[in-house]
Amino acid sequence: MAKIKDVAAAAGVSPSTVSRVLCNGPVSDKVRKRVEAAMARLDYRPNLAARRLRSQHTDTIGLIVSDIRNPFFTAVSRAVEDEAYRNGMRVILCNTDENPDKEAMYLRLMQEERVTGVIFAPTRQMVASIDPQALGFPVVMIDRVSADAATDAVVLDNRRAAAQLVGHLLQQGYRDIGGLFGNTSNTGMERHAGFSEALQQAGLAAPARFVAPSVEAAEQAVLQWLAEPARPQALLVSNGVLLLGAVRALKSAGLHWPQDVALVGFDNEVWTDLLGDGLTVVEQPVNEIGRTAMAMLLERLDEPERSQRIVVLQGKLVVRGSSLTL
Amino acid sequence: MAKIKDVAAAAGVSPSTVSRVLCNGPVSDKVRKRVEAAMARLDYRPNLAARRLRSQHTDTIGLIVSDIRNPFFTAVSRAVEDEAYRNGMRVILCNTDENPDKEAMYLRLMQEERVTGVIFAPTRQMVASIDPQALGFPVVMIDRVSADAATDAVVLDNRRAAAQLVGHLLQQGYRDIGGLFGNTSNTGMERHAGFSEALQQAGLAAPARFVAPSVEAAEQAVLQWLAEPARPQALLVSNGVLLLGAVRALKSAGLHWPQDVALVGFDNEVWTDLLGDGLTVVEQPVNEIGRTAMAMLLERLDEPERSQRIVVLQGKLVVRGSSLTL
DNA sequence: GCTGCAATTGAAATCGATACCACTTTTTGT
DNA sequence: ACAAAAAGTGGTATCGATTTCAATTGCAGC
Numbered sequence: 001m002a003k004i005k006d007v008a009a010a011a012g013v014s015p016s017t018v019s020r021v022l023c024n025g026p027v028s029d030k031v032r033k034r035v036e037a038a039m040a041r042l043d044y045r046p047n048l049a050a051r052r053l054r055s056q057h058t059d060t061i062g063l064i065v066s067d068i069r070n071p072f073f074t075a076v077s078r079a080v081e082d083e084a085y086r087n088g089m090r091v092i093l094c095n096t097d098e099n100p101d102k103e104a105m106y107l108r109l110m111q112e113e114r115v116t117g118v119i120f121a122p123t124r125q126m127v128a129s130i131d132p133q134a135l136g137f138p139v140v141m142i143d144r145v146s147a148d149a150a151t152d153a154v155v156l157d158n159r160r161a162a163a164q165l166v167g168h169l170l171q172q173g174y175r176d177i178g179g180l181f182g183n184t185s186n187t188g189m190e191r192h193a194g195f196s197e198a199l200q201q202a203g204l205a206a207p208a209r210f211v212a213p214s215v216e217a218a219e220q221a222v223l224q225w226l227a228e229p230a231r232p233q234a235l236l237v238s239n240g241v242l243l244l245g246a247v248r249a250l251k252s253a254g255l256h257w258p259q260d261v262a263l264v265g266f267d268n269e270v271w272t273d274l275l276g277d278g279l280t281v282v283e284q285p286v287n288e289i290g291r292t293a294m295a296m297l298l299e300r301l302d303e304p305e306r307s308q309r310i311v312v313l314q315g316k317l318v319v320r321g322s323s324l325t326l
Numbered sequence: 327m328a329k330i331k332d333v334a335a336a337a338g339v340s341p342s343t344v345s346r347v348l349c350n351g352p353v354s355d356k357v358r359k360r361v362e363a364a365m366a367r368l369d370y371r372p373n374l375a376a377r378r379l380r381s382q383h384t385d386t387i388g389l390i391v392s393d394i395r396n397p398f399f400t401a402v403s404r405a406v407e408d409e410a411y412r413n414g415m416r417v418i419l420c421n422t423d424e425n426p427d428k429e430a431m432y433l434r435l436m437q438e439e440r441v442t443g444v445i446f447a448p449t450r451q452m453v454a455s456i457d458p459q460a461l462g463f464p465v466v467m468i469d470r471v472s473a474d475a476a477t478d479a480v481v482l483d484n485r486r487a488a489a490q491l492v493g494h495l496l497q498q499g500y501r502d503i504g505g506l507f508g509n510t511s512n513t514g515m516e517r518h519a520g521f522s523e524a525l526q527q528a529g530l531a532a533p534a535r536f537v538a539p540s541v542e543a544a545e546q547a548v549l550q551w552l553a554e555p556a557r558p559q560a561l562l563v564s565n566g567v568l569l570l571g572a573v574r575a576l577k578s579a580g581l582h583w584p585q586d587v588a589l590v591g592f593d594n595e596v597w598t599d600l601l602g603d604g605l606t607v608v609e610q611p612v613n614e615i616g617r618t619a620m621a622m623l624l625e626r627l628d629e630p631e632r633s634q635r636i637v638v639l640q641g642k643l644v645v646r647g648s649s650l651t652l
Numbered sequence: 653g654c655t656g657c658a659a660t661t662g663a664a665a666t667c668g669a670t671a672c673c674a675c676t677t678t679t680t681g682t
Numbered sequence: 683a684c685a686a687a688a689a690g691t692g693g694t695a696t697c698g699a700t701t702t703c704a705a706t707t708g709c710a711g712c
Contacts, residue, residue: 003668003669005668014693015668015692016670016671016693017691017692019670020690020691028690028691045438047667049439049667049668050375050667050668050669052697053373053376053698054670055669055671056697068404068407074394075395078395078421081421090418092416092418093417093419095404095407114373215596247600248600274597274601275600275601329699330698331699339661340662343661345699345701346660348699349700352659353660353661354660372698373697373699375697378699379667379699380666380699380701
């Protein structure tokens, strides 16, 4: 494979000049044309490893999520990647499966890659221990931040979104409302907080359960809950994965919404409006989350010393049949 | 950030020795311990760019798909990434949006990255023009290969799968069967071939339509088709994305399956068993596809001269309510 | 105690680009 | 027309690791 020296020889110039052509440095048009012709003739491809080593910038960002198969992360990833490539950056994607060991391992990998920055959806254990200073690159957290995080972040207004769902259920006449939340992420905790507050303000109890963030765990929990005598009239479910589990549970128990139990949740996944009269959900602005995270990372790189910033985005309540009046 | 020289100085050895510790070369236990202590003390992280440049292997593979938001590719990607990381390799993910220009651009990027190999789901236009020799790295194609491809490949037995669906519909008593296929991928073409053959063998017509691979295009096409007087009794839809469009179309037209029209398709997405009595589909072995593709890439790297190999996997017919007897 | 071989270690070259500096040529201003 | 500034070009050092080769050490066998 041709290298810069070969191109230089073929074009009758120095390697420096070829490099300048590559980087849009000052080169006369005549020479630039000759060099470009030589590159084309030799089918030259600059070696990015060499370039990164010498120039000390990798133009690469890390994107660390729990599981790309979660449609929320799929959508966010896609938005991040588009925005990254648009800015001439590469993305390294990592799945942690909510496993703090994997998180640590991938953060280490990011250091070895000398990434320019990282966009990270951390588990609850990890949130507080992320220190961009020690890591050596800026971090933008998404989806699961707490107030004590030391980085920029893009989050949904989880409390408010949960409260909105509760408010909607109250307005529809429901009083016995249960909440199901993921136990590994801060997001679950915040949604739980919003859920509790809203119900307490209404003077109602706020029975909540916490499960591992998997379809199966949610399905089992819901099955069990609905089999109990004190079954809630309505169920609020904290994210799309758990919501799928809840739907499966209702289906296998032969229960229907909203007659047997009303169901509301988070994440406007493609199937939520196909089921019966549709599921009422809070839709997250997934594209905006991804785009914003990438934009914040770029801004931070531009201006490393600016103060920490947290962008809070609002969800959109999408009312469908699963939460109608009894 | 500490470099190998600093570690060497701290441990009182030469950089060569540190490098040997890093690469499990021959080092005495005593020295190895000292070096490892020094690394830990300095929080040393090897610079992968430097390592790649010098060692001439990047341990990185490219994964080029049309859109990670397509659940089929999501699942395959995840499998590829797991298998890659398990073998100490990094993955660079690219979305081409079925756009040949983007495909070319990303292949070029892969050359600049000096990737070890690429796993690629190409558009129909691209399939024949991929030449691993010219590219400089081995390629394993997935999902959309034709007989004239010059690379290793992992594919579903698309003809047979389509024929299976048709056979199932025939057995259930359907005779007017229409097919909807994506017009950008070879996969669509093969499924169409299997569909046509099966119907011709039964002495029946095989009306088929081709659309852009998007939910919207499929929805519109199905709406229009079902509004025509010569509406088919059953519809076979070529992949999960189009299937979603078809479901939306039926819903908005107020039609029900299987009474108004039977519906079968590809890709066992999470929502296919939640709708009514469920959708009959062929499930692709997504994990196996990803794992196998990665494994084939590794084998090819191990043995560059071995003859081209195509692994054909079988889909699994999952019968549900959408295709029951009239 | 000496020889020979294997196991360790170090010195220096190298991977392929960019950065920096110095030098030449061209352009600009007066 | 001349000085000063700007533009264009080449030479060389350098990024941070691995690799190669040579040198040293340790140890077994006699």
